[in-house]
Amino acid sequence: MSIKETGTSTPRLPARDTWRALYRHFRPHRWTVALGTLLALVGAGTGILQPLAAKALVERLGQDEPVGQVLLALTALVVLGTAIESVGAYVLERTAESVVLAARRTLIGRLLRLRLPEVERTQPGDLMSRITSDTTLLRAVTTDSIVSAVTGGLAFLATLVMMAVMDAVLLAVTLGVIVLIGGAMALVMPQISRATRRSQEAVAEISTRLERVFGAFRTVKASGAEAREAAVVEAAAEEAWRQGLRSAKWQAVSGSSVGLAVQVSFLAVLGIGGARVASGAISVADLVAFLLYLFYLTEPISKLVSAATEYQVGSAAVARIEEAERLAAEGPGGVVVPAGGGPATVVFEDVAFRYRDDLPHVHHGVSFEVPGPGMTAFVGPSGAGKTTVFGLVERFYEATGGRVLVDGRDVRDWPLAELRAAIGYVEQDAPVLAGTLRENLCFAAPDATEEEIREVLRRARLDGLVERLPEGLETPVGHRGSKLSGGERQRVAVARALLRRPRLLLLDEATSQLDAVNELALRDVVAEVAREVTVLVVAHRLSTVTLADRIVVMDAGRVRAVGTHAELVAADPLYGELAATQFLTAAPG
Numbered sequence: 001m002s003i004k005e006t007g008t009s010t011p012r013l014p015a016r017d018t019w020r021a022l023y024r025h026f027r028p029h030r031w032t033v034a035l036g037t038l039l040a041l042v043g044a045g046t047g048i049l050q051p052l053a054a055k056a057l058v059e060r061l062g063q064d065e066p067v068g069q070v071l072l073a074l075t076a077l078v079v080l081g082t083a084i085e086s087v088g089a090y091v092l093e094r095t096a097e098s099v100v101l102a103a104r105r106t107l108i109g110r111l112l113r114l115r116l117p118e119v120e121r122t123q124p125g126d127l128m129s130r131i132t133s134d135t136t137l138l139r140a141v142t143t144d145s146i147v148s149a150v151t152g153g154l155a156f157l158a159t160l161v162m163m164a165v166m167d168a169v170l171l172a173v174t175l176g177v178i179v180l181i182g183g184a185m186a187l188v189m190p191q192i193s194r195a196t197r198r199s200q201e202a203v204a205e206i207s208t209r210l211e212r213v214f215g216a217f218r219t220v221k222a223s224g225a226e227a228r229e230a231a232v233v234e235a236a237a238e239e240a241w242r243q244g245l246r247s248a249k250w251q252a253v254s255g256s257s258v259g260l261a262v263q264v265s266f267l268a269v270l271g272i273g274g275a276r277v278a279s280g281a282i283s284v285a286d287l288v289a290f291l292l293y294l295f296y297l298t299e300p301i302s303k304l305v306s307a308a309t310e311y312q313v314g315s316a317a318v319a320r321i322e323e324a325e326r327l328a329a330e331g332p333g334g335v336v337v338p339a340g341g342g343p344a345t346v347v348f349e350d351v352a353f354r355y356r357d358d359l360p361h362v363h364h365g366v367s368f369e370v371p372g373p374g375m376t377a378f379v380g381p382s383g384a385g386k387t388t389v390f391g392l393v394e395r396f397y398e399a400t401g402g403r404v405l406v407d408g409r410d411v412r413d414w415p416l417a418e419l420r421a422a423i424g425y426v427e428q429d430a431p432v433l434a435g436t437l438r439e440n441l442c443f444a445a446p447d448a449t450e451e452e453i454r455e456v457l458r459r460a461r462l463d464g465l466v467e468r469l470p471e472g473l474e475t476p477v478g479h480r481g482s483k484l485s486g487g488e489r490q491r492v493a494v495a496r497a498l499l500r501r502p503r504l505l506l507l508d509e510a511t512s513q514l515d516a517v518n519e520l521a522l523r524d525v526v527a528e529v530a531r532e533v534t535v536l537v538v539a540h541r542l543s544t545v546t547l548a549d550r551i552v553v554m555d556a557g558r559v560r561a562v563g564t565h566a567e568l569v570a571a572d573p574l575y576g577e578l579a580a581t582q583f584l585t586a587a588p589g
């Protein structure tokens with residue numbers, strides 16, 4: 001698998017897998033594509049009948065016979081042919097759109113359920129471009145190219161039969177030339193696929209880079225990095241352009257090779273056919289008819305070549321789509337109504353954990369017990385593994401050793417959605433999503449009533465803010481809540497978690513200081529909640545831990561002491577040292 005943290009090079013799928021993957025996208029639409037193909041054939045058939053009708057019309061005119069009926073038939077043929085062709089074109093376009101929609105649906109469903117470690121080793125911009133850009137390349141290969149292959153293939157075979165009837169020797173000459181030039185084209189085709197793949201990777205790189213810039217726009221500006229970042233995005237855009245040109249060049253080569261095949265065949269047939277006419281093997285009329293058929297071959301061969309070209313483009317896209325679909329995802333989620341019940345218990349039994357196989361362990365046998373309710377604070381130097389505890393409780397990651405128990409049940413045995421429904425989680429940097437304040441509050445509890453929202457706003461001391469905002473709860477908060485202050489964002493995140501009515505609240509305290517009034521207010525809210533609910537806080541401030549019923553002191557991936565503030569000040573030198581600074585996050589010791 002190669003959707004990497006840096007670079008997005010996609011491996012080429014083996015030909016059999018490409019076929020299988022493309023067929024999977026095409027299969028649900030096979031009957032509509034068949035209908036589209038049939039309509040295209042019928043449309044072409046009425047086209048062939050039109051000259052016959054025109055001929056009949058002219059003959060009747062010459063013989064002074066009534067032409068009303070023939071004229072009517074001719075008009076009907078023209079109208080019918082046009083109508084059938086447009087219906088056929090619509091059916092195919094519609095199918096193409098449906099193929100893209102189905103591929104997008106599958107990818108969206110999959111990517112939104114990705115496991116966290118998978119997301120962390122990929123680039124969001126790259127994943128997004130697989131949904132938006134790569135899927136569109138499936139359009140042609142699952143519809144137009146099939147119609148071209150079928151209609152072109154049939155016309156090609158029919159013409160060959162006619163040519164065989166005329167003269168088998170000249171047919172062999174023609175086929176010889178076509179096979180030669182076809183062989184040369186087989187070498188060109190993979191170039192189109194490679195260029196398309198690289199072009200798509202460059203497009204993904206543009207998304208990735210832009211995502212990085214807009215994700216930290218203030219920092220980009222403050223660092224004066226606009227020009228440097230623009231240059232990198234432009235370089236990716238230029239690479240997409242370069243690869244687009246490469247693909248166009250190879251497509252032009254393959255397109256012109258059709259003309260070349262026919263021209264060379266023409267000369268070969270003319271030479272050999274002339275000799276056969278001279279020897280009396282065939283007549284001049286046969287030779288002329290054969291040459292006419294030869295030129296008639298141009299269109300079907302063009303269709304076959306364009307089908308093969310579209311296949312190459314599609315195979316590049318399908319490789320990138322397949323790759324994203326194979327990333328590890330969690331089971332189906334869905335909104336689970338919290339089962340209710342009392343405060344949860346949390347137990348860590350000798351938990352060992354590392355984020356990746358190639359990284360050192362972050363937890364080396366972490367053990368503690370949290371009987372609900374009440375507040376348990378986790379303190380320790382930065383990087384000690386406190387936030388990681390929350391990641392394991394939520395089962396964003398799985399322990400590599402030991403057990404994590406919630407309510408006495410291993411988190412691996414919980415239905416995931418049910419486990420998470422029991423938990424309210426406030427991340428350290430309190431993410432707020434683009435959208436309105438109401439959408440943010442109800443994000444974890446879509447069915448919350450107005451009364452519940454009002455109550456939670458009051459508890460999180462957000463009621464004043466809502467009154468001040470011009471559109472109240474319906475005010476948009478900007479990308480990542482950029483229109484709110486840091487403290488407001490934090491309180492929105494707490495309110496959101498509370499609205500979920502959790503049995504277990506995980507609160508990762510922000511390292512930045514809230515203003516004194518808000519800090520006290522938030523502390524009171526958490527203390528109040530802790531009376532009924534199990535609250536785990538990664539604490540960075542002394543004011544938080546003094547309220548805690550239990551403090552877990554962590555250091556370098558181990559629990560070094562558990563106790564109350566008074567007990568730990570007396571018994572644990574590291575805690576004593578941290579507490580003396582008032583601010584509980586020290587540099588790793």
Ligand SMILES: Nc1ncnc2c1ncn2[C@@H]1O[C@H](COP(=O)(O)OP(=O)(O)OP(=O)(O)O)[C@@H](O)[C@H]1O
Pocket residue numbers: 120355356359362380381382383384385386387388389538585
């Ligand atoms: N997603 C991740 N992938 C790889 N390593 C990670 C990841 N998250 C954290 N780490 C590493 O794991 C270690 C523990 O991180 P953790 O966030 O649990 O520390 P912490 O005790 O909460 O620190 P702080 O108080 O600074 O928030 C750190 O060394 C960190 O670099």
